[in-house]
Amino acid sequence: MMKSNLVHELSLYGMASDPIYVGTGGYTIGRVDNTIVRDPITKTPKIPGSTLAGVWRYYTVLKILAEIKKEQPTIEDLKKLEGKTLSEKIAKFAEEKECFRTSGENCRENSWKYFVGNILTSVNCAGQDEAPYMNTDEILVDGKNEGGSKRGHCGHCIVCKGFGFSKKDLSWQGMIFFSDLTILFFPVFTRWGTRWITTGEILQDAGFLASKNSPPATSCFVLGKWENQSKSGAINLGWLYLPFTCKEEIEEELNQNLKKVSGLPFTAEEIVIVPEGLFSQIVNSNLEVRTSVSINPITGAAKEGALFTSEAVPRGTVFRGNIRIFDKQCFAGLQEKIAPLPSYGDLEKALKEAGEFFNILGIGGMTTRGFGRLKIAFG
Template sequence: MSGLKVYSIASDPIYIGTGGYTIGRVDNTIVRDPITRIPKIPGSSFAGTMRFYSALELQSAFKEEYRKDPHSRKEKDINELFDRPEKWITYSGNKWSLMKCAGQDEDPNEYYEDFEKINTPVSGHCGHCIVCKTFGYSKNNKSQQGIAFFSDLNIIFFPVYTRKGVMWITSKQLLEFARIILRDIELPQGEQVFVITNEESNKGENTINLGWLNLPYITKNYQIANELPNEFSYIKDQILNKIVLVPDDLISHIINSNLEVRTSVSIDPLTGASKQGALFTSEAIPRGTIFYGDIRLMERPVSNDMPGLSLVKEMIKDASRYYESFGIGGMVTRGFGRMKVFIDGEKDNGNLDNGGGSENEQQS
């Protein structure tokens, strides 16, 4: 088992709804952790969009002439089908793939034991390409669990308006979830918070507003940048000297009190004015929020029809760039959902390619 660490920063507010209406401050609520009540991006949303973006990246690599007739791909050498340099693109099973491999299977009851006679355009998931192998597929007489397992994307730094400008709040618990350990620093107690800085510390106590909450704070001279992973290189510049460490029992209250809330209305197409009774409010995770998660990759027995984990990692890294343009979650046409995603490998248990690979991959 090996994996990938995922860090992301929201470029737009992110809305992933619970699928219903509530009576209260907002009508459309977002997904929260059932224990901490802190908003999150569910692993199912992350995995579903990653599958779509992986298939989109794969299909964009096909030459136009072969995209029109997928069956002609079998008659050519696999390396002639693509005009892109990425190795994962040339995985042999990709000659069966279509954009249908990105979504829900359109024909899950189809029999397709005969590899050479599969009718790819009407089969739903092809079951052979790197997308199907990575994320899984299921047919009437043949199914396979995916290689990749996606965790939720949890908040580790949350932006809040203060008199000192935007500050990013966090807590010991949130940092430990992201494997960031604060060493040689005491933790805030009660309602007190710490403003972390690498400048000269201010021993005096003062107050800082975190949204509508006014709390006492102490400035702590602590080199927190040394504890942050290398993937934070882009993010470090934005949050350095703007981190506020709050007690674990306050973090949920502060986050939920500072979510973005928007009021929207439907427009009557005949009058051009707002439609009667169509006013609703939605909450969202604000832009600038920083998340952490991981993708675990399972090694499979050596087989020529399974992509090696190195190719899977390469595909996921390439596909992650689409989050900057197309985003995640709902209401993306209203300016929600975009985020920057940074993916990097962590220490692996053994050789990445022990899980098998195609003949083309082994030669490359």
């Protein structure tokens, strides 16, 4: 983790507990109808930061509501309170209720879920803003917003301030920045069982090896001693047959660094380092391809001509990326409407707790069809 006064960076790892499908929305490549998102340069599948941010935002709202829904006031309750602006009324409610906090101290619950603006958190704070034409104070306007159906982003809670919002009177960038998640280790079936492939460059970028250890263009490195294995030979990675040499000398360093990620399903002995130029080839030819057919609801049988295929990143794939939290506390005094801001610590806790939902509800498409669960770990 990198730390500076303004920007805190967290290393993020994601392990696919199910195949993961993050679709492009209707491209066909070869025999696959539903293709997944790929990096335009490396041609390997990725999970875009925008997907990650949107899902994380939703899960943060779920975490908050699960705990504090019963403590929240109705719009009517808020209207009755003293104060000219909505922020003043929120502060007043927090003072009376004593469980939401107006500052780091004096709070009954030392939890990010009781950040003062969360008095207004609703499910509308996730997803697209349904009412961007409203002002941040307009939730109190008579007749317009009753019932919560057209509330949109509230612009006051930890979700809106952390992930950003845009209302008529105020646009706020947010404080949490997500990178894309790219593949760190990818499982491939070999005659020795499952092995996880990666490259020297990926390992060095991830900080798992101090120096770059890339094999020549047409061979690979294996680590450790496998049963009946000599110092060199050949291994099949899917359909590709590659000569290998044993790189025992980096096994120890790699094993030490793998410990940074809790819950990895393998050790250095099961890693194969492939040439940079072959990585995307091997990944793309070992994706999970599933063939489905639409069912005719009347007959209950397969619909004519409705056969389609989808590709997905297989279970066991390990992704990496990072999250940067921009601590904007110093700006809060400059823009009255945005104060108070959640602290860096609150946002980190919120991300970690809400991140648990990725391994329960998943990310991407077909999550009700056995896809999408992702185990999140921070390094």
